[in-house]
Amino acid sequence: MGSEMCIRDSINDDGGIGGAELELAQMDDQSDPAVSKQKMTDQVDSAAIAVLGPTFSNSAAEADPVHLRFSPHLVLAFTTESLMGTVPDVGAPLACVGPAFAHRPAPAGGSHEFNWRWLDGRPLVLVSLGTVSAGSGTRFLTAAAEALGARPHLQGVVVGEINPEAWSTGNAPADNVMVVPRVPQVELLERCTAVVSHGGHNTVCETLANGLPLVVAPIRDDQPIVADQVEQAGAGIRVRYARTGAAQLGDALDTILAEPSYREAAQRLQRSFTEAGGASAAAQRLEALL
Numbered sequence: 001m002g003s004e005m006c007i008r009d010s011i012n013d014d015g016g017i018g019g020a021e022l023e024l025a026q027m028d029d030q031s032d033p034a035v036s037k038q039k040m041t042d043q044v045d046s047a048a049i050a051v052l053g054p055t056f057s058n059s060a061a062e063a064d065p066v067h068l069r070f071s072p073h074l075v076l077a078f079t080t081e082s083l084m085g086t087v088p089d090v091g092a093p094l095a096c097v098g099p100a101f102a103h104r105p106a107p108a109g110g111s112h113e114f115n116w117r118w119l120d121g122r123p124l125v126l127v128s129l130g131t132v133s134a135g136s137g138t139r140f141l142t143a144a145a146e147a148l149g150a151r152p153h154l155q156g157v158v159v160g161e162i163n164p165e166a167w168s169t170g171n172a173p174a175d176n177v178m179v180v181p182r183v184p185q186v187e188l189l190e191r192c193t194a195v196v197s198h199g200g201h202n203t204v205c206e207t208l209a210n211g212l213p214l215v216v217a218p219i220r221d222d223q224p225i226v227a228d229q230v231e232q233a234g235a236g237i238r239v240r241y242a243r244t245g246a247a248q249l250g251d252a253l254d255t256i257l258a259e260p261s262y263r264e265a266a267q268r269l270q271r272s273f274t275e276a277g278g279a280s281a282a283a284q285r286l287e288a289l290l
Helices: 033-056 059-065 129-137 140-149 185-189 201-208 223-232 246-258 260-276 278-287
Strands: 007-008 012-014 021-023 075-077 094-096 124-128 156-161 177-182 194-197 214-216 236-238
Touching: 012 214, 075 278, 124 140, 124 185, 140 156, 140 177, 140 246, 156 246, 185 201, 185 246, 194 201, 194 246, 201 214, 201 223, 201 260, 214 223, 223 236, 236 260, 246 260, 260 278
Parallel strands: 007 075, 075 094, 124 156, 124 194, 156 177, 194 214, 214 236
Antiparallel strands: 012 021
16 A cells, blocks of 8 residues: 555645545634634544544544544645744644645636736736635625725726625726736736735735735635734734725725835745745655655
8 A cells, every 4th residue: 555645725635544535614704713723623523533433433533533634644734834823733744845836727718818008017906806706705896996996006906796886986996996807816916016815825825925915804714714824924914804895905905015014024925935845845745755
């Protein structure tokens, strides 16, 4: 039998034992990230006991469900200690290799076409709720677009749909705001000054890899945990997704853009990603097990 390995992403826990895969249920936003983390841990432990417990005996699984969730040989974490803060004890060798970025080919039909000429050199803010949540984020995206519209010294790209009828002042959207269904995010981030995000691990890591500060509005799953990590690292401000309006979003944006400490913290995390090695470091760790 070959080596067992556990590669964990932000939504699923893929266990090496028996090749079983454990899927996490969706969770609502929590005001306390510690609560979200505990709920996530409890759900994965329960799933591990239900799926794998009979194989190893339920009594042993209930006493120590961690040994079902993680391979005893290696756990790869696609983050860094600088972002995580406290490194968890998973009862196995843990390697923080940083994010593993890959090229994203444009889908057929040219859906990633973007009007690069619209960018005029003003500081650029990207607002994105990711591919899963964008369709249900109209209220939040409208608030973000309005906050950006009230700041003509900025340009904003909002990914998703807005509701012009909910706009409180002026025309929707303002001339300095572009609203589009999708963007070439990796390339656009290279032109950005800051990002407003839902706290998805991919978007956060791509943002920090460019040394950019964030305003993070977590919605579900691991997003409250990631948002807390960003805030604790000093690289951004966390806001409440369901309750934050244009005024609060604007204030948060003003803060991360005006105070150099947020960009400096984001740049520290950027360096930690580079030093961790990413996909190459992960591959080397895996090959060492063979």
